[in-house]
Amino acid sequence: MIDVRVSKVSKRFRVPDHGQGRRRLFGLLPGQEPFWALRDVSFEIRRGEALGVIGPNGSGKTTLIKLLSGITAPTEGEIEINGRLASLVEVGAGFQPDLTGRENIFLNGAILGMNYREIARKLPSIVDFAEMGSFLDVPVKRYSSGMFVRLGFSIAAHLDADILLLDEVLAVGDVAFQARCFQRIEELRQAGKTVLLISHDLAAIERICSRAILLSRGRILQDGDPRDVVEAYQASVQGLLAQDHSEAPGPITVTGLTFGTDGTGPVATGKPFRCCLSYEAREPLEDVVVRLSFNWPSGYLCTELSAGPGLRLEQGPGQLEFDCPMLTMQRGLYSTDLTIERRGEVLLSRPRCLMLRVGAGTVVRGDFYLEHSARIRTPPLTTSA
Numbered sequence: 454m455i456d457v458r459v460s461k462v463s464k465r466f467r468v469p470d471h472g473q474g475r476r477r478l479f480g481l482l483p484g485q486e487p488f489w490a491l492r493d494v495s496f497e498i499r500r501g502e503a504l505g506v507i508g509p510n511g512s513g514k515t516t517l518i519k520l521l522s523g524i525t526a527p528t529e530g531e532i533e534i535n536g537r538l539a540s541l542v543e544v545g546a547g548f549q550p551d552l553t554g555r556e557n558i559f560l561n562g563a564i565l566g567m568n569y570r571e572i573a574r575k576l577p578s579i580v581d582f583a584e585m586g587s588f589l590d591v592p593v594k595r596y597s598s599g600m601f602v603r604l605g606f607s608i609a610a611h612l613d614a615d616i617l618l619l620d621e622v623l624a625v626g627d628v629a630f631q632a633r634c635f636q637r638i639e640e641l642r643q644a645g646k647t648v649l650l651i652s653h654d655l656a657a658i659e660r661i662c663s664r665a666i667l668l669s670r671g672r673i674l675q676d677g678d679p680r681d682v683v684e685a686y687q688a689s690v691q692g693l694l695a696q697d698h699s700e701a702p703g704p705i706t707v708t709g710l711t712f713g714t715d716g717t718g719p720v721a722t723g724k725p726f727r728c729c730l731s732y733e734a735r736e737p738l739e740d741v742v743v744r745l746s747f748n749w750p751s752g753y754l755c756t757e758l759s760a761g762p763g764l765r766l767e768q769g770p771g772q773l774e775f776d777c778p779m780l781t782m783q784r785g786l787y788s789t790d791l792t793i794e795r796r797g798e799v800l801l802s803r804p805r806c807l808m809l810r811v812g813a814g815t816v817v818r819g820d821f822y823l824e825h826s827a828r829i830r831t832p833p834l835t836t837s838a
């Protein structure tokens with residue numbers, strides 16, 4: 454059964470042209486330049502699928518979810534939704550600011566077509582999940598953005614919707630809340646619900662979704678297995694490590710970061726592991742520390758490679774190599790943070806600059822592989838009859 458059908462959908466916005474645009478009227482009103490946020494997008498979502506939507510900033514992800522939830526209408530094309538839909542698109546969207554959390558829960562349930570008794574039955578689980586405490590009877594306009602998201606997710610994920618649309622929910626809450634969201638999404642999937650999730654957290658997309666779409670400049674570049682789509686996206690993303698142009702250039706620039714092994718195929722548990730960082734120092738740098746941190750999909754620090762303190766970098770281009778005789782990390786996708794410091798002063802910080810994919814090598818039960826051996830010292834005891 455098809456829950457969502459998007460056929461040749463395009464969305465055009467008109468953006469004010471404040472320059473010397475030819476459309477300016479007598480020089481008094483700003484002109485309107487057409488801009489296509491989505492162009493000729495077609496896909497279907499089957500009942501029970503969890504579809505991840507990824508892509509760079511401004512690629513049209515939020516516009517897509519707003520079209521699906523009916524917040525805005527397509528300029529061209531058609532959207533068909535079969536089922537009750539709950540969405541969490543923007544912090545605070547779907548809430549009446551002067552009503553309390555409790556009243557908003559009943560309002561949202563009523564919009565989904567549920568009666569008072571059904572909603573009252575779900576209320577405790579919604580409140581529990583969102584950890585509302587005494588805020589349940591406070592007008593939601595007094596809520597922090599984190600509380601909005603907790604309540605919004607909890608409502609969407611506990612009321613009887615068939616289709617759940619979630620835009621970057623996992624980015625706002627804290628790590629513990631994110632973990633509970635993952636778990637709840639998994640439960641909903643197992644219950645046969647349809648989920649569409651937008652996230653910049655590629656590891657989460659790989660973990661939660663059964664399928665993914667890569668958007669770029671309003672068009673679908675790839676649609677398929679999350680792992681393939683995430684890889685295609687990573688391959689297309691250039692210059693994450695490059696200096697942000699809004700920053701003044703610091704004394705050091707990173708020009709490349711690669712992960713590899715000893716030439717025996719891709720990075721995998723139990724194999725040797727090598728990281729190579731290429732840089733350009735604008736001046737000789739003393740007392741430097743370089744850190745590469747690898748984070749679990751949940752955001753927690755998994756482990757770290759560091760060089761220094763006391764590292765001296767000569768002026769000009771150079772390479773720093775980290776060698777691990779055996780990679781003990783479990784298979785999976787880890788985000789990498791890079792930091793370069795000099796005597797406590799941060800010279801360069803690139804959070805989430807690259808993903809490390811660790812393949813299945815040595816089979817590991819648990820979180821880590823522990824290098825070990827086992828032997829028998831004495832003959833086994835025999836029992837006499």
Ligand SMILES: Nc1ncnc2c1ncn2[C@@H]1O[C@H](COP(=O)(O)OP(=O)(O)OP(=O)(O)O)[C@@H](O)[C@H]1O
Pocket residue numbers: 466467468488489490508509510511512513514515516517
């Ligand atoms: N109401 C609007 N008026 C004009 N332009 C808009 C409007 N809404 C979105 N856009 C533009 O449409 C493009 C797509 O925006 P959208 O928010 O869908 O991207 P996104 O992929 O969700 O980005 P991000 O990852 O930063 O959230 C952007 O260039 C954005 O500036």
